[in-house]
Amino acid sequence: MIVPLSDAVAEHVHDGDVVALEGFTHLIPSAAGHELIRQERRDLTLVRMTPDVVYDQLIGMGCARKLVFSWGGNPGVGSLHRLRDAVEKGWPQPLELEEHSHAGMAAAYAAGAANLPFGVLRGYRGGDLPARTRVATVVCPFTGEELAAVPAHRPDVGVIHAQQADRRGNVQLWGIAGVQKETVLASKRSIVTVEEIVDELEPRPDAVVLPAWVISAVCVAPRGAHPSYAAGYYDRDNEFYVAWDTVSRDRETFLAWMQRHVLDTADVDGYHASLVAEETTAA
């Protein structure tokens, strides 16, 4: 149940899988994304409402064949340059897009968690997106109203980051909870990285609790959500998001950065040590 992250990724994530690493601005599972890169997973279909830095890294390192998403950018900064390079220039390989709205993605996850074939919503009305994505119309059997239907998300693997797990692998996260509960419950297998293991989970207001028996593997990854934040543990690294704009703009700079901080490090502790080392050199 509680295993090293490298073992969890080796066992549960295979080439060609549909993988959703979710986190809505908070608790983004970056350490798990880095492990996918170290283990050179290929041909993944990556699912995420808000692909940001760690998806830019996965795409730039050639892990992804397809992206299912609703907003792909560097929040508060601008573009994701590796995502753009893949879509606009096919580097390092072409990236197929399946694009939705936030409401559509959320409905698709909720439907997956509920074991339904599709999610239903008032959405995708007008505009050019419906012709470019997987959406259909269903008619309400009671009123005749036409509604949008989106196919349920049923990822092979759901990956999230949480604050705590207990020794049996029950997980608790709190603060902005995004779509993480639905991601785990919609997925065939799931990996949860946590800030720490505690003896007992202390009940908290607005917390999401996931029992051990819906999770495939729990892995300890302290500061594993960097550069996003973990409420109660550390703040968002806003400077990193700004710096990423420069690092990711150029292919060679990007590759060198990934080599130094991800490929040449063994785990999340090594990643953070390499960031500190870089700061010390620069100072």
Added chain:
Amino acid sequence: MSMNGDRPYTADEMMAVEASRRLTDDNVCFVGIGLPSLAANLARRTHAPGCTLVYESGTIGSKPARLPLSIGDGELAETADAVVSVPEMFAYWLQGRRIDVGFLGAAQIDRHGNLNSTVIGPYDAPSVRLPGGGGAPEIALGVDDVFVMLRQSKRTFVDELDFTTSLGDNVRVVVTDLGILEPRPSEDGTVELTLTSVHPGASADEARAATGWDLRVADDLAETEPPTENELTALRALETKGRS
């Protein structure tokens, strides 16, 4: 930020102040990051302290002391009346029509208030892949009043969108750095965005020159009230806190 001629405020400040004035104490407002967040928080600190701010990350009734840097800042959750999941936000609160005002931005806007935040160029081979619609398609149709904040230029105010991300049906006002555009019917009955006010120092000609279609100008064209001392003080307090 550049200064606005010899006026003691910037173009961004004029935009934030003018947008904030349109919010009332009773509004429940869906807020994005950047200028919309500045405008909505300014309203709460001036004439509309009861205005409820909702961020799509799931925070309802946020009362941030400093400007948030992302829509999911911890500050927004810590100061909220309630924090809900993202599926709940879009299903129960937005689709449930509990939110009456929504702010949107975009890379392109047309004369009907339709917005593009998806691609520049063809969808399959874009010259610029933009971040995408995010919450915009359903916000545009799920609130009563959409407020758009956009700097005016021919590149942004276009005759024809490269891609229609969200519909302009509920767009009530577009606040730009030059003035205010509102949907108005013309003699031939068609409704389109019309220049109804220019900010101090700007002119209708300037606004026309920064628009990619033949911009209609209202007969009763007004001049926007400049920011008051009180508004500027409140605005700058928010910005200063945001930077610390």
